[in-house]
Amino acid sequence: MPGPLSRRDLLRGLPGAGAAAFLVHQRLGATTIEGSDVDSARRSDERPQVVGRPGPLSSDVLPPGIRSRFVENINGLRMHVLEAGFETPGRPAVLLLHGFPELAFSWRRVMGPLADSGYHVIVPDQRGYGRTTGWDPRYDGDVASYRRLNIARDALGLVYAFGYRSVAGVVGHDWGSPIASTLAVARPDVFRSVVLMSAPFGGTGSLPFDTADDPPRSGGEPSGPNLAEALAALPRPRKHYTDNLQTREAAEDFWHPPQGLKDFLRAYHHFKSADWPGNRPYRLASRSAEVMAQMPEYYILDLHKTVSETVAPHMPTPEQIAANTWLPDRDLDVYVEEFDRTGFQGGMNWYRAGGYGAPERDMYAGLTIDQPSAYIAGAADWGSYQNPGVLDRMQDSACTDMRGVHMIDGAGHWVQQEQADETARLLVEFLREA
DSSP states (O other), X not given: OOOOOOHHHHHHTOSSTTOOOEEEEEETTEEEEEEOOHHHHTSTTOOEEEXXXXXXXXXXXXXXTEEEEEEEEETTXXXXXXXXXXXXXXXXXXXXXXXXXXXXXXXXXXXXXXXXXXXXXXXXXXXXXXXXXXXXXXXXXXXXXXXXXXXXXXXXXXXXXXXXXXXXXXXXXXXXXXXXXXXXXXXXXXXXXXXXXXXXXXXXXXXXXXXSSSOOOOOOSOOXXXXXXXXXXXXXXXXXXXXXXXXXXXXXXXXXXXXXXXXXXXXXXXXXXXXXXXXXXXOOSOSSHHHHXXXXXXXEEETTOOHHHHHGGGOOOHHHHHHOSSSOHHHHHHHHHHHHHHOSHHHHHHHHOHXXXXXXXXXXXXXXXXXXXXXXXXXXXXXXXXXXXXXXXXXXXXXXXXXXXXXETTOOSOHHHXXXXXXXXXXXXXXXHO
């Protein structure tokens, strides 16, 4: 009989404290399965990932009324799902989609209020994250599987697996927002309303039109340096965070930072929250390097610094950590355990897959979001302004039935955690009126 389970075992869903861990080593294109030997496995030419079928999250780390479960065969995935409001059949469903570097767990504090308001709340660990399995964890692997329409296909398949032909709404935060907007554009019959959070929707783009007798001209004056080149050429050389996240070294920097994973995630969350006093965002006048460099260093890094080096000076004090009610150590431990097991390459592959999906997305060129929509973000979140003009374009043309834009005081980027009660109130109010 196994001995008592530690909190680490509860988080990992292991059957007992002595359970064997297995690592899959991606080395020179070959896959081997071996017993755990973490120190030797973490050589520079190997990237260990846990294989097998992780168990559900323990109820001890979840709020009352939320259960952890799995749904099989979702576009090649075994999808881990947090679920609330499941006790009563026939409820309208709401799908919540997380961003980077987050988990289904990031929605824990708004799921209960939505369920209490009569909704069946479905919240997956998306492709590349958490306890969902079946995704490619390699830098040199199947990056195309992380293209936007394929991840949207994951979400559609999950909705169908639960027996819904349509849902009351889809809500996406951070990277979940472009997936939610893709679902709203591509399948308005299924996703009857949409809430975008911390990442506004700028539209579907366009294709050349009426050019049969007047072909577009090529050539002309050189366009000049691109943004990456212009940032690097500044007196204080800089780089955009999305370019950094696409490098081979980025996942290792997040996974094994010098300060340790827990301190790294603590500082990263603090730096992007309303708790850091430097987060006072505003509309940017252009996408020039000089203007973009006005954003904090977590968006526009110093050229030769890693993210772990960038966030380290912003580690909160022990007193600040003790006073944090939106991400206490107990909850942060869940993120630490999950990302310690999976690493970050899956989530970073989303940033690398844009080119693969662009031709597919052109099928929706010129379309708008016409069902009821809303936007929610923290008032201290630079995410609303990091792409100049997009927030205004979302309200003016990209969403034709925008019911409200809400900037919540006391919240930065992690709005559904920092100000969960107000976020939940706005969601319930919107869904009832949509």
